Amino acid sequence: MPGLIEPYDDLTGAVQQIILSSSDSDYLDQLIPLLKTAQTQTQVQPLIQALNQVSGEREGEIERICNTNHQEFITSVNQLQNVREGTVGLTGEIMALSQSIEATTEKLAEQKKALVESRGVRQNIDDATQALKDCLEVLRLANQVHDLLGKKSHYAALRALDELQNVHLREVTRYKIAEMIERSVPATQRLIAEAVKADLNTWLYRIRETSQFLGEVAFYHTEMRRTRSKERWGEEDSYLGSFKLNSAVELVADEEEEFDVLNNEEVQVDFSPLFECLHIHEALGQTDKFRTEYAATRRQQKDLLLPTTLRLDDEENAGLSSLLEGITGFAIVERATMMKTPDNFRSQSDVDELWDNMCQSAIKLISSALPTVENDEKLLKIKGVIALFIQTMDSWGYSVSALDSLLLTLFDKYSSLLKKRFSDDFQEIVSTDDYMPMPVNNPDEFTRVMSVSWYNPPEGQDDPETLTYPCILPFSQMYPLVCIDIRNFINQIYLFSDDHFSAAHNIDAALHTALDDLLVHRVARSLVDRLSSQYPGQIVQILTNLDHFEHACAELETLLVSARSSSSAAGPITLSSTSEFASAKQKAETRIFALVNSKIDDLIDTAEYDWLSPAVPATASPYMQELTRYLSNIMSSVLIGLPPKIKAQIYHESLAHISAALLALPLDAAIRQISAQAATAYGLDVAHLAGFVEGLQDGAALLGVLDELRQTAELMALAAEGQGEVFFDSSVSGLRFGRVDKIRGAELLEKVSVAAAPGGAAEEAVGRPSTSALGRLSTQVAGLGVGGGSGSGSPVVEGRRGFADDLRGRFGKFAGRDRS
Known part of the structure; x- marks a missing residue:
């Protein structure tokens, strides 16, 4: 029993807590743990008993409360009865009041009906007024669109039309006017677009x-x-x-x-x-x-x-x-x-x-x-x-690429026109030149000429203030004029690229080609065409000009390198006109040689040697004196303007030509005999020529040109003295007659020896050539490879034929030149 009571008391306490709970949730919160612990019917039974106990206690307590307040309850019921009676009375009064209110309400309803009817009429009037106002507003906006259109306010008109269509027309869609205006909107839009x-x-x-x-x-x-x-x-x-x-x-x-x-x-x-x-x-x-x-x-x-x-x-x-x-x-x-x-x-x-x-x-x-x-x-x-x-x-x-191509076309046209103009200028300059050394009259003219031409005056003559005027420059006036045109041509070609020209390399190439062509065809070859002149002074001036033009071309190549407009171009520039002027110089020199040698030939042709003369002249022949005088005059006047190098070359070539021509005189096949007196006269002329050459500025160097002639004249003089045998002495001949051709020397010895022989022998020599001197050279001739074969006269015949051919070849080299 004690074990059962304990749990019962616990349940009773729990039931008390459940009853005192303030809400259902609390009640459930208290009940759920009890139910969880009651796992069987036996365990739930105490809970039920506890609840019944609590219920009985509460009913007893209610009964006690009712028994204690019974009189008060009765009093309360009586009071409620009195209240009910009062309520019935008030209800009657309320019914009467309700009837009175009902009568008043019927009268008010009639008045209200009349008021509602009057308000309906007024609302209709207001609605009609508002509709009229809305329609008038729509019309006003429609007219405003056209007004704005008339004032050129097209966008404002379009905005007004859009507002009219999307806002205001929506407010009057129930009216006919909205439909009419809606139909006119597209037409108005077209009007705005057209305007x-x-x-x-x-x-x-x-x-x-x-x-x-x-x-x-x-x-x-x-x-x-x-x-x-x-x-x-x-x-x-x-x-x-x-x-x-x-x-x-x-x-x-x-x-x-x-x-x-x-x-x-x-x-x-x-x-x-x-x-x-x-x-x-x-x-x-x-x-x-x-x-x-x-x-x-x-x-x-x-x-x-x-x-x-x-x-x-x-x-x-x-x-x-x-x-x-x-x-x-x-x-x-x-x-x-x-x-x-x-x-x-x-x-x-x-x-x-x-x-x-x-x-x-x-x-x-x-x-x-x-x-x-x-x-x-x-x-x-x-x-x-x-x-x-x-x-x-x-x-x-x-993009301007097409226009750049057009500029290339323009440049081709421009360069051709420019080339044609300067070609005419060059042609006129060459044709109108006086081919005389150019005089300058004052320092200003000298400075201007130096500034435009490529000319380096000799040392001491480059200061214009120290020169004596008029000053004569070596070139003619065509040279500075052509130099001016060359500079102008270069400047005007490059003017094409001053503003805008993307193909600068085309300018460089065109300038190079055009300038080369002008200098070659209009200057160099034009001057070569004028070499046909018969005036040595004009030829000399042309040669001087050509020399300066050759120097100018070398300077021009450097100028073109520094002036070219294409930054990508590199390397030197070579003008073909440089070599063209050099070639023209050679032609001019050849022409001068031809003119000088022609005059020399004319003078030598006047030589009238009597190869069998018995007398010895006291002085040199007149033709030889005239020849040396001509050489002196032409070198000191006509050829004085030439550069020293060219002048020395002309002297050398002229003397070589004179030497060959004089050597040919005694070796002529028609001359069979030469007297001792004629050999002496010939030696006087050669000595006179050698003396003239020796007196020249570079006489020592030029005298070597006459070595063969002088040694030949000396050999003839020895032969005339009967000492010609020295020529065949190798120890002596190599020193005194080293430049004399063996065959020619032998031939001359034969002629002079024949001329010096006794009368009978001379007559025999006229009919038959002697082989005494030539026979002594047979072995030497064979050693020189002149003759072929053996025999008494074979080497000599072959030797003479070789000598004659060689002589004609040498002489023809000069005498056969154009003398026109």
Whole structure:
């Protein structure tokens, strides 16, 4: 039992807590742990008993409370009865009051009905008034659209129409007027579109009329940039000066000079009509249609801009300038339109297509008119206009490659015209020259000549203040004149690249070729053609000029290297005219030799030797005196202007020719005998010539030319004295007669020996040549390889034939030259 009581008391406490719980949730919270612990019916039974106990206790407590307050309850019931009676009385009064209110309500209802009816009428009047006001507002807005349209406020009219359609018409959709106005909206939209297009067409017309002036302003701005660039760098900095217009360096340097070609003091281009038209068509959903129509209109305007023909022969290039200025203005407006409008309105391809079309048309017009231009200065002005056009359009981002190709065509034409003009100048200079040394009268003239020509005066003669005037220069006036033309030709060729020319290497190549051709054909060969003159002084002057031209060509090669405009070119420049002048010099020298030798031949032809003369003359022959006098005069007068080297060469060649001609005289096959007196006379003439040569400035060097002649004359003199046998003594002959040909010496010994023999022997010699002297040389001749075979006379015959052939060959080398 004690074990059962304990759990019972615990359950009773738990039941008390459940009863005292403030809510069902607390009740459940208390009950759930008890149920979890009661796992069987036996375990739940104590809980039920505890609940029944608590319930019994509560019922007993309620009964005690009721028994204690019974009288109070009775009193309360009586009070409730009294209240009920009072309530019945009040109910009657309320019923009476309700009847009174009902009567009043019926009267009020009648009044209310009348009021409602009057309010309905008034509402109808108000509704009609409001509807009228709304319709009047719609009409006012519709009229306002047309008023704005009349005032050219197209976008405001479109906005008002849109507001009318989307706002105000929705408020009056139940009225007929809304339907009428709704039907008129498309027509009004068309009116707005047509009006704004009319304004745009007016704007486009004004733009077309303004295009040329706009291009003129753009050209002027480009010219100002050129000027600023030259002033900014000029010649102070050659590196910065190499950066052309529109290069990155030039653009950065010119940033401070702000200039808007489209909006300045001279011209203002307002794009508002275009923006408004574009915006209105965008609002109307007609952007694609407007873009197509605008593109077609601009193509038509482009066609109107280009003339059918072009003249390039006017003085001011008005036609070309107008054409290029118009294209420039048109292209600038197109580029600005593309930049200021949305990307899909004017595409890059559309603008480039128009530009390419205009360029090709302009190039075709210029190319067609180009054959009419026959003046290089005029062509240079045309190039200047085109270069200005190229630089202007390049600054706006247009491709100018086609125009660069046009400049190449212009340069080819320009170089050919320039070459023709200078060719005529060179021809005139060569043909009108006096071919006399050029005199200068004062230091200014000397300085000017030195500044334009490539001439280095001898030391001590290069200071113009110390010279005696008039001063004679070695060359004729044609040389400085040609030098001036050469410098002018170079300057004018390079003028073509001053503004804009991308193919600088073409200029260098054309200059090299043209200058070479001018110098070769118009100077060198023209001077060679004049070598046919019979005046030695003129030939000498031509030779002097050729020598200076050869030196000028060498200087010119260096000048062309430093002046060439292509920075990528490298290496030396070689002019073929340099070798041409050198070749012409040789021809001039040959011609001088021919003239001098011709005169020498004429004088020698006057030699009248009596080879069998029995008398010895007291002096040299007259022809020899005249010959030396001629050589002295021509060298001191006609040939004095020649360079010393050439003068010495002429002396050498002339003396060699004289020596050969004098040697040929006694060796003539027709002369069979030479007397001792004739040999002595011949030796006097040779000695006179040698004495003259020895007295010259370079006589010691020139005297060697006469060695063979002098030794031959000495041999003849020995033979005349009967000592000719010395010639066959090898120990003596090598020293005294080393330059004398063995066969010739033997032949002369034979002739002189025959002339010195007794009378009978001489007569025998006339009929038959003696072999005594020649026989002694048989072994020597065979050793020299002159004769062939053996026998008594074979080597001699062969030797004579070889000698004669050799003599004719040597003599013909000089005597056979052209003497004309």
